[in-house]
Amino acid sequence: MNFDSWVLVLILLSSLVPAVVIFLLPEESRRWRTAINLGGAGMKLVLVGVVVWGVYHEHTYSVSLALLPGLALLLRVDALSMLFATLSALLWFLTTVYAVGYLEGSPRRRRFFGFFSLCVTATIGIALSGNLVTFLIFYELLTLSTYPLVVHRGTEKSLRAGGVYLAYTLGGGLTLTLAIAWLQALAGPVNFTTGGALHHIADAHAPALRWVFALMILGLGVKAALVPLHGWLPQAMVAPAPVSALLHAVAVVKAGAFGIVRVVYDVYGVKLASQIGAMPWLAAAAAVTILYGSLRALSQDDLKKRLAFSTVSQVSYIVLGVAIFGPVASVGGTVHLVHQGFMKITLFFCAGSFAETLGVHRVSELDGVGRRMPWTMAAFTIGALGMIGVPPLAGFITKWYLGTGAWEAGQPWVIAVLAASSLLNAAYFLPVIHAGWFKPPAGPWPTQHVPAGARGETHWMLLGPSLVTAALVVVIGLLANAPFTPLEWARLLVAREYE
Template identity: 40%
Template sequence: MKDLYILLPICFPFLAAIIIILAKFNEKRRNIFAGSAVVLNFIFVLSLFCYFSEGKLHLLKINEFLDLYFKIDKLSIFFGSIVSVLWIFTTIYSMEYMKHEGKEDRFFAYFLATLGITLGIAFSGNLITLYFFYEFLTLATFPLVIHNGSKEALESGKKYLVYSFVGATLALLGMIVLFSITNSLTFMPKGIFNANSNLNISLISLSYLALFIGFGVKAALVPFHSWLPQAMVAPTPVSSLLHAVAVVKSGVFALTRTTYYIFGAEIVRKTHSTRYLVVLIVISILMGSFLALHQQNLKKRLAYSTVSQLGYILLGIVLLNENSFVGSMLHLINHAVIKITLFFCVGAIMYTTGKTEIGQIKGIGKQMPITMWCFAISSVSLIGIPPTNGFVSKWFLAQGALVEGKIAFPAILLLSALLTAMYLLPVVTAAFFKKGDNVISLNKEAPKKMLIPIVCITVITVLLGLLPNYVLIFVQEIASELM
């Protein structure tokens, strides 16, 4: 019976979502309830990791293919912790921000449901369970993307659905082919294949490519990335979830599970599939950076930045060695905390001043010094200047590339870092060193409910750079099980 506890952090957010819809709380009570729900769910997750770290649960098994199976391991602990912590900050931020977006009850209902679904992805014990929750994630986040109901939002939502379902179809094809070979979809360190068996490498390669591209759609792999910038029409808390925690990171998590827990590094090397994927990943890194340079809208600039930064994580996955894996997982968490801070800062600017373009924020650093200093620190971290957390993850990615003899990849990472500086530092420069057209009243910061999450996550970002060993050792333990 104790294994049923695995379902608690998955199901509790759904229950909280239903209560919000039915109870018709006033604003204060709803905010207290939503905040209490995500904090309590974090406690559930924490206790799950502390007391049931080896938990397993077959919830419903029809046959070997249709098996709803949940399992706790180190990778699920890693991803589930990131999701649970950042969801708390996003909830607090949303309490204030959503006041001018309206339809708060509906927002918080889908917002909490998305938390449960994302944790379902984290705790999935096989590929089919992950796939089911992956599909539910699309359905739960669609109403968040189209929240304001405008024509632009509806078009963006339609594109999001089309891309997501096309990717899901490819992933399903890959699963069917894979199951026909292995008769298993259960996650196991180093994969489910016997490397010494007489394997049909062509069929395995087809399966891996279909799964990688299918899940890669949500990870914004070029040329399947264009849904992500268009989804910026959503409220800023939704944008931050799409880019930092839920959707794109779920895509990355699915690719990590597929590569290292289904196929295994040794089998993926034998298929030579990564030679094709690397081309798309390098294009994603560079094209995302170049496109970000040309965006004057702050949220869209950050959106194209995400396309580039996700390329770093995907590169670490397909290089298939311990250093690259460590760099990839470190960049997963580092990008999450950095990018959510950047989006929160942009949302604070929009909420307080109504400004959305880079040319409109000249001198805003005097008006909103705390917000813009947090933006500046996060920008420097994303660029990867020592001793920031972005530098730590990029260092391991470069090492992983050199281990494989890929000298060009560190050069690409350096070029992308330069481009990152070129599209982020002008925002900081405009805020602090350029004089605005109008006189700006001093110290008109964002409300405290928005400012506190911004400052707290910025502190986490700094600590991850100065004290990386706590996370690094844990990630290295995961890597040692897979290589």
């Protein structure tokens, strides 16, 4: 084995080893834990950077590890894996910083950070999976490692939410397992292949392939929160803010969406997927989800719940872009994997900072918060405007590509869906922005919540990550055409897919 093989294993180990070490460390050794966490996150960033550079220059990395007799873990990267892996590595680093600040002085931090690292290992594993079985293993590992994070607070409400979460995701996992087993029985082991891996059996097994596709989408749709499989997501917002941030931007929801992209592009291939007539159904499901999620978000007063329904809606932009046959819309869909991640994590960081610093959890309590915490509110405003799709922010780039792509593919109805979604997004985000900046505060802000060691508006570990992600939302939108932006990367991978 050479470095090219080992680097992928190292990427996995850079969070798996910290997880194990953190479980072994005593609860009190805060400094060591933080150092190991950040060290692992930093190392992962560097390693991912190296691989990104290689993939850009058409270098291939792959490694196969024997797991059980007849069952091997295949790790391999392509442009799509690196899009997701970079997003996870970068946001994990920032979320770790945020989580250290957020949980300062709270109990059970060992358990939290241990599972936190496991969760990221699983996510990166999903990104690097080279075949369906490997994908499934990491996918299920993600389900299980996230559960302790959702129920971290241990309250009645969070235990209930955890139960719902497990019921949904394990059900989805079971469906996915069934689908994968069926497909393997038909086609043998399926490696992810740009352009599709099933052409050789397309004619012989068309009806079965249709069913397998439906089952796979059902299984993945649970995590991707496609309506009506989304019920667990709004409840899971009882988790601590860093977990919600990771759940909504990188880990669980994104894993589902990433899985759908993989199935359409690298298992079936866009051509086969549209041959078997699956695309219109997928597009319809995405459109319904987009509108339904936004409609439900309108009436939520709990800020995190409003954001959760907004995620339901926004993640389906990815599915919508994938389901429109044509390169431009595909760019819009895949790039939203990253764009939604940056915008949503900014919003959750800010929501967490409001809750942690001022004890504010509801939209109706946000009046005048911009005067008390101007920088956090500014970051929130950028995230929210990005969600609406206001240029030059990241969300605009997505919307633009989806819109022009839909027109090019002869599906103008998509533009109407996007327009309606923008209106709804504006309807549930703009009042928050107005209240935060222009309304006078209802009374003096409470001081008992302000985290220890906070100078300025809040603890720097809460403010810093939000500012960084907000700045990234601006940069990847404003300089979308520059090299190494998510947009450039999405174009690269779509060009390879549509070759």
